[in-house]
Amino acid sequence: MTDKQKTIQVDEILSFRGVSMAVPPPYEFGLEDINLVLKPGELAIISVDKGHGITPLADAAQGLLVPDRGGVYFLGKNWRDLRPAAAAAARHKIGRVFDEGGWVSNLNIDENITLGQRHHTNLPIEEIQSESEKMGIFFGLKTIPSIRPSMVRRSVLCRAGWVRAFLGDPELILLEEPLKDAYTELLHYLMKGIAAALTRGAAIMWITSDIRILNQTGLAPFKIYRMKGPKLAPLELT
Numbered sequence: 001m002t003d004k005q006k007t008i009q010v011d012e013i014l015s016f017r018g019v020s021m022a023v024p025p026p027y028e029f030g031l032e033d034i035n036l037v038l039k040p041g042e043l044a045i046i047s048v049d050k051g052h053g054i055t056p057l058a059d060a061a062q063g064l065l066v067p068d069r070g071g072v073y074f075l076g077k078n079w080r081d082l083r084p085a086a087a088a089a090a091r092h093k094i095g096r097v098f099d100e101g102g103w104v105s106n107l108n109i110d111e112n113i114t115l116g117q118r119h120h121t122n123l124p125i126e127e128i129q130s131e132s133e134k135m136g137i138f139f140g141l142k143t144i145p146s147i148r149p150s151m152v153r154r155s156v157l158c159r160a161g162w163v164r165a166f167l168g169d170p171e172l173i174l175l176e177e178p179l180k181d182a183y184t185e186l187l188h189y190l191m192k193g194i195a196a197a198l199t200r201g202a203a204i205m206w207i208t209s210d211i212r213i214l215n216q217t218g219l220a221p222f223k224i225y226r227m228k229g230p231k232l233a234p235l236e237l238t
Contacts, residue, residue: 013172013203014038014061018070020230021056028053031060031067032230038172038203043194043222047235050209054099055227058174061205062094063087075171092120095165099176099207102161103149109157110144113164121168135163140189154181159189166193173197175206179213187213 019034059065063079071078117128136144139159158181226235
C-alpha cells in the first residue's frame with residue numbers, strides 16, 4: 001500500500017506514520033522513523049536535551065516540511081496531498097508557540113495575535129479583538145500590547161504568544177518551550193489554558209527541555225516521549 005492510499009481515522013488530530021527526513025540548518029537533527037498519534041483531548045509532552053537545538057517536529061506537524069519517507073496527517077489528511085490554499089486553511093486550525101521568534105516585526109503585538117483570525121475568518125474585527133483581550137486576561141495580561149514585539153518585555157511577549165496560540169479554539173496546539181521566558185508564577189496560567197483546550201477536544205504537542213514541569217502540570221493522563229537526536233521514544237519516568 002502506498003503512502004497516499006493509507007486511510008487515517010479522522011478522530012486522529014495529528015499522526016506521524018514512519019516519518020523520516022533529512023533537514024538543513026538551522027535544524028540540529030532530522031527525523032528518523034517517527035510514529036506518533038494524537039487524538040482529541042490528548043497531550044504529548046516531548047522531552048529534548050538542553051542544547052538539543054531546533055527540532056523539525058513542529059514544522060513537520062504543520063506541513064511546512066515534507067518527509068522523505070512516511071506521512072504526516074492532520075485531521076485525517078496527508079499534508080503532502082493538500083494544495084496550497086487547502087494547506088493554508090488547515091494551518092488556521094493549528095495554534096503554535098514558537099521556540100524562537102514567530103512574530104511579524106513590522107506589526108504590533110495585537111495585530112500579530114489577530115492576524116490569522118482576520119485573514120481566515122469573516123468575524124468582525126471588533127469581535128476578534130474582544131476575544132483576544134479576554135484571552136489575554138485569562139493568561140494574566142492586563143491588556144494586549146499595541147506596540148512592536150521588540151519593545152515588549154520577554155515575560156509579556158511569552159504570554160502574548162500563548163494568547164496567539166490558543167485564540168480561535170484551534171484543533172491542534174504546538175508548544176515549543178512555552179515557559180522559556182516565563183517566571184514560575186505564570187505556570188498556572190498556561191496549565192489552565194492547556195486544561196481548557198484538552199477539555200474541549202483539542203490535541204496538544206508540548207516540546208520542552210525542562211522535564212521538571214511534569215511534576216507541576218497537574219494534568220493527567222498524558223503521553224511522554226524523549227527526543228534523542230532524530231529518534232522519538234516513549235519516556236519512562238523514575
